[in-house]
Amino acid sequence: MDTVLEATDLTKDYEDFSLRGVSLTVRRGSISGVFGPNGAGKTTLLKVLAAQAPVRSGKVRLLGQTYETSERDLKNRVGYVPQEPTFYPDKTATWHARFVAPYFARWDGAGFYSLLETFRVNPLKKVKHLSGGQKKLLSLAMALSHGAELLILDEPTAGLDVVHRRSLLDRLRALAADGSTVIVASHITDGLDEIAEDVTFLHDGRVVLHAAADDLMTRWKWVHYKDGSLDRAIEGRFATFRRQPFGNRGLTDDFPALREAVAPALASDDARVEPASLEDILLSFVKEA
């Protein structure tokens, strides 16, 4: 496996929050989703990965290098979109492009303006007059205009309308197909679950799950069944279980192991199986915690 990012045992403390021993590995050319409820530590983790915030302990190795020795080179190869992008409010996107161009080794001015056009962001409008979504798109345009091999995007779809969100997801998929690596964080799955190939769930500053999305989809299933059609012992194996008047339902984190036990009920139409969404899985972890 060609690893682009390797974070080991990252620890960071704020007054009311701590990132506690987070480790993460990201494959080249993959789209990795970091999900979790508000305050789980997603933004802090991404800030640390993008060298926006110092850590108390732990190590980040990106593209075979570390920020300690190669910050400038790494930041040329990493595009970061913060949760709330910051710009000089009295300046335009054009001014910002002129400002950043000398710093990036591979700044693509034409590409930047083309992206702004696609995103329908007026390059001559002062940033303070742009909407939150447009600022996000401006930040994305910058991150995508210097040939970054790794994109670290904090809630990239937040504040975007459905058209731009869809266009962004398609673009991210295309970038990954071209060999770029994408890490996205979000507190809602909001379409990102469709494109994420690897999934990391954070809760309360810890990684509670790190797995391939396909593997999750294979293992995590909802089982709906009539009361009495399944052995009571099986109910204890559900991650989430609810007894309801018109049929029970349980969320299993290991359906292949349960398949045989459920088969008779499935055959007699007393049970049916449905795929679980990332949101369902995330919620089960949050409830468990």
Next chain:
Amino acid sequence: MDPILRRSSFFYVTALVTYLGLMGRFMLTRDWTAFELIPLFLPVWLISGMLASEHDERYAFLRTLPLADRAVVRTKFTLILSFVSAAWLLMTAVAAFRTGDGVATPPTLVYVTLVCATALLVGALYQIGIWRFGIPVMFPVIGVSVAAGLALAVIHVANLKYRDEWPALSQVGLVEWLGGAPWVSSAVIVALALWAYRALMRFGVRVKAASEAHL
């Protein structure tokens, strides 16, 4: 030209031009008290320029660029040093020029250097304070400092004018003594100030890299 330097220098140049335009010209036309008082306003102007520049600075944006904190610190410190150096050079030149007609004396040259060295180090400390604590915390601190600096300068001016026994800072014993060899003294003061400034710059790199308050 470095874009950060270009953007920030606007505020420093404006502060320098207004300082020299409003006050510096008195050194050319007034008596010795101009050399006593005008340099005292230098730290106030420097910090005002810094405040204007830092108020609009977007360090979170800069941190996303391929730019180490060390480079940002060096740029900001270069601005402070350039401001003080320009003011020092012009005031020293005018003082040297006016020694001819007896308005400025050798201790005046030392005094100007001492005030500029103090302004340089105070400016550096405030800049580091902004990185460590952020503008919202430092804004009132700097505001009070500027107001206090102005008030002290005004009190000094008033006392100098109306009280014969009030000491002129440019004529205290140490300054007079250093004025015995003004160019040597000035060179030593400049060297010491630059040495301390360099140490503060290194400290500033560590502070800025470890802090998120200014982002």
